[in-house]
Amino acid sequence: MANMAQAIRMALHYAEEHLGVTDIFGEDVGAPLGGVFTCTQGLKTAWNSPLDERGIIGAAMGLAMAGNRPVAEIQFCDYIYNTIDLLKLAGNTHWSTNGDWALPMVVRTPVGSGIRGSLYHSHSFDATMTHIPGWKVVMPSTPLDAYGLLISACQDPNPVMFLEPKALLRVKGDERIPGEPEDDRALSKMIDAPLGDRSQWKPQWPALEAFAIPIGKGKLVREGTQATVVSYGRTMPLCIKAASQLAEEGLSVEVIDMRSLWPYDWEMIKASVQKTGRVLFVNEDTEVTNFGEHLVRRTVEELFYSLLAPPRLVAGKFVPGIGLADALEMASVPQQNDITTALRTLCREQP
Amino acid sequence: MSRPRLIKENSAPLSLPREQLIRIHDLMVKARVLEERLIQMYKQGHGYFWIGGPGEEAFNVPLGLLMKVGEGPAYDYLHAHYRQSATLLAMGEEPIGALRQMKNTATDPYSGGRNFAGHFSRRSKNIAPITSPIEVQYAIAPGSAMAQKRHGGDGITIVTGGDAGTAEGDFASCLVWSSRPANPLPILIIVTNNKWGISTTADGQHGETNISDRARAFNIPAKTINGNDPVESYQELQAAMDYVRKERKPFFIEARVSRLYGHSSASGANFVNEEQDCLRLFEARLEQEGILDRKQMDEARNRYTEELAAAARTVRDEPQPSGDSIWDHIYAEKK
Numbered sequence: 001m002a003n004m005a006q007a008i009r010m011a012l013h014y015a016e017e018h019l020g021v022t023d024i025f026g027e028d029v030g031a032p033l034g035g036v037f038t039c040t041q042g043l044k045t046a047w048n049s050p051l052d053e054r055g056i057i058g059a060a061m062g063l064a065m066a067g068n069r070p071v072a073e074i075q076f077c078d079y080i081y082n083t084i085d086l087l088k089l090a091g092n093t094h095w096s097t098n099g100d101w102a103l104p105m106v107v108r109t110p111v112g113s114g115i116r117g118s119l120y121h122s123h124s125f126d127a128t129m130t131h132i133p134g135w136k137v138v139m140p141s142t143p144l145d146a147y148g149l150l151i152s153a154c155q156d157p158n159p160v161m162f163l164e165p166k167a168l169l170r171v172k173g174d175e176r177i178p179g180e181p182e183d184d185r186a187l188s189k190m191i192d193a194p195l196g197d198r199s200q201w202k203p204q205w206p207a208l209e210a211f212a213i214p215i216g217k218g219k220l221v222r223e224g225t226q227a228t229v230v231s232y233g234r235t236m237p238l239c240i241k242a243a244s245q246l247a248e249e250g251l252s253v254e255v256i257d258m259r260s261l262w263p264y265d266w267e268m269i270k271a272s273v274q275k276t277g278r279v280l281f282v283n284e285d286t287e288v289t290n291f292g293e294h295l296v297r298r299t300v301e302e303l304f305y306s307l308l309a310p311p312r313l314v315a316g317k318f319v320p321g322i323g324l325a326d327a328l329e330m331a332s333v334p335q336q337n338d339i340t341t342a343l344r345t346l347c348r349e350q351p
Numbered sequence: 352m353s354r355p356r357l358i359k360e361n362s363a364p365l366s367l368p369r370e371q372l373i374r375i376h377d378l379m380v381k382a383r384v385l386e387e388r389l390i391q392m393y394k395q396g397h398g399y400f401w402i403g404g405p406g407e408e409a410f411n412v413p414l415g416l417l418m419k420v421g422e423g424p425a426y427d428y429l430h431a432h433y434r435q436s437a438t439l440l441a442m443g444e445e446p447i448g449a450l451r452q453m454k455n456t457a458t459d460p461y462s463g464g465r466n467f468a469g470h471f472s473r474r475s476k477n478i479a480p481i482t483s484p485i486e487v488q489y490a491i492a493p494g495s496a497m498a499q500k501r502h503g504g505d506g507i508t509i510v511t512g513g514d515a516g517t518a519e520g521d522f523a524s525c526l527v528w529s530s531r532p533a534n535p536l537p538i539l540i541i542v543t544n545n546k547w548g549i550s551t552t553a554d555g556q557h558g559e560t561n562i563s564d565r566a567r568a569f570n571i572p573a574k575t576i577n578g579n580d581p582v583e584s585y586q587e588l589q590a591a592m593d594y595v596r597k598e599r600k601p602f603f604i605e606a607r608v609s610r611l612y613g614h615s616s617a618s619g620a621n622f623v624n625e626e627q628d629c630l631r632l633f634e635a636r637l638e639q640e641g642i643l644d645r646k647q648m649d650e651a652r653n654r655y656t657e658e659l660a661a662a663a664r665t666v667r668d669e670p671q672p673s674g675d676s677i678w679d680h681i682y683a684e685k686k
Contacts, residue, residue: 022501047533050524050531054521054524055490055524055527055528057490058489058490058492058493058521058524061494062430062491062492062494062495062496063495063498065479065491065495066424066428066495066497066498067424068494085484085487089480094680094682095681096465096466096472096480097461097462097472097480097680098459098462098463098465098679098680099680101472101480104683155685157683157685158683
């Protein structure tokens with residue numbers, strides 16, 4: 001099965017062949033590197049921009065205004081902060097012009113911890129991004145979801161922020177991308193650039209199929225009856241593992257992958273919480289003014305009388321960065337044990 | 352590459368056809384009267400904030416007249432700033448739209464009552480939305496120029512901003528992205544230099560002799576011109592636009608202009624006597640060369656004053672947007 005980086009690459013190839021994507025650009029996105037995480041290797045419209053994040057977001061806005069469909073990349077979300085006012089403008093353009101202008105653009109950026117990236121390559125961006133109206137915000141946790149969500153993003157007439165959990169970019173999926181060959185090694189031979197001289201290399205793209213996951217729809221990953229865990233991105237596989245482990249202890253946990261942060265699938269979360277009465281939200285952004293806090297607030301306001309226990313949030317610590325040493329990173333963001341323990345406690349909590 | 356030219360004397364003969372001079376004058380008067388009406392509306396409490404461009408008509412009118420107006424990459428894109436009502440009028444906009452925006456009515460054609468005066472936007476004329484954060488348009492403009500270069504034809508991108516804003520990084524972004532050897536862009540980069548940044552004078556902030564000198568570092572041909580002279584502005588803009596249209600490469604113009612009513616309503620919006628008035632200077636020359644007499648010019652001003660007073664009365668009775676319309680147009684729908 002493809003890993004997430006390969007899935008993103010295949011979705012972008014599909015988008016430039018079928019969805020009118022004109023420019024895939026950013027720092028080191030084009031040849032010879034094809035992106036620091038290899039997500040843009042071999043793509044025909046990929047090109048290297050100046051090392052200028054504001055220029056990258058601005059150019060994407062201008063291209064979109066002129067009817068093109070750009071996919072811009074910010075190499076790490078830690079470097080997108082100096083473009084915040086441009087992101088705000090991109091989000092408000094349709095509204096401020098009373099519906100006259102639209103900006104069909106996609107911005108991709110890797111987020112979160114998991115590669116020992118230290119202070120400037122480990123930050124999360126979900127809370128900040130969901131605070132900017134006018135954008136759609138998605139974050140896959142599997143290669144197939146990455147493929148389907150990116151295709152939807154490239155079809156959307158609005159700006160879409162595609163957050164890539166960098167810890168999962170090299171993880172292979174359990175599901176096949178429609179059109180991908182059965183043999184992983186065959187896929188790698190077709191689309192992964194060789195090491196060394198790549199000047200003569202051309203990818204052999206598989207015959208990919210249209211597969212769009214609608215923005216705004218979550219995924220019920222596992223059914224359960226005693227508690228619900230809602231997550232996205234890097235912490236999603238940890239939540240799935242926690243639910244499996246707790247099942248062995250006789251506890252039944254329902255697992256929801258949000259996939260889209262804005263708009264999001266409240267109906268799915270609501271139905272689950274009404275069934276289980278207990279909910280844990282998990283993500284790794286810093287915990288103060290966290291997107292999970294919004295979900296807790298909405299749960300309390302709308303589902304209070306369905307609850308058997310207070311809704312809880314497991315999130316990153318509110319510290320200024322993620323330190324390089326293993327113990328520092330592990331202590332800063334949720335790990336497997338934090339989630340399992342929180343869910344176990346929640347399941348056993350009685351009104 | 353040419354050196355920045357020294358500003359010419361205002362006494363040079365009016366070397367444009369008579370009809371063209373009359374048209375420029377008419378639009379300059381119309382734009383001036385519009386701005387004065389907007390200031391009056393603000394002072395009468397018919398708007399919350401005024402910012403505009405009285406004093407820049409001699410540059411902004413020729414710019415609008417020379418633009419290839421239409422929708423899409425075959426036509427010119429304008430990434431403007433908030434001092435360009437004169438450009439919009441020269442591009443064919445009706446002045447009542449600016450009054451509607453000042454009064455924030457539901458009929459405001461640029462934002463439906465959502466945005467400040469002078470913050471125009473019009474997709475059918477490739478007028479990109481004007482924003483309050485200064486200079487962001489310089490980061491955005493290379494994108495439309497890139498699309499135009501790929502599209503072919505002779506459509507160009509025009510970006511304008513003020514001298515104080517050139518301190519922002521987006522101005523440098525524009526110079527970098529427009530002049531990349533891998534893909535030079537068909538973009539006319541303009542700075543209107545009125546020597547003020549709100550209440551801060553340029554003398555305290557600018558180490559460069561001419562702002563256009565900065566373009567030279569990127570091998571972008573550049574000129575500093577007298578933006579208070581509509582004839583010089585017209586001819587220099589025409590030459591620059593011809594170059595950009597044909598060569599598909601950037602050109603830079605710094606236009607020295609006046610700021611006749613201060614920065615905005617935040618600084619009082621009162622007439623500043625010490626500044627050169629481009630309209631008064633132009634009218635003296637038109638009279639001197641026998642193109643228009645005082646009576647004809649006064650008639651033009653009176654006509655527009657009456658028209659805009661009537662327009663202001665119309666706008667006063669138009670509905671405000673309803674509160675629940677805040678939910679409209681957050682997202683574009685798939686067509």
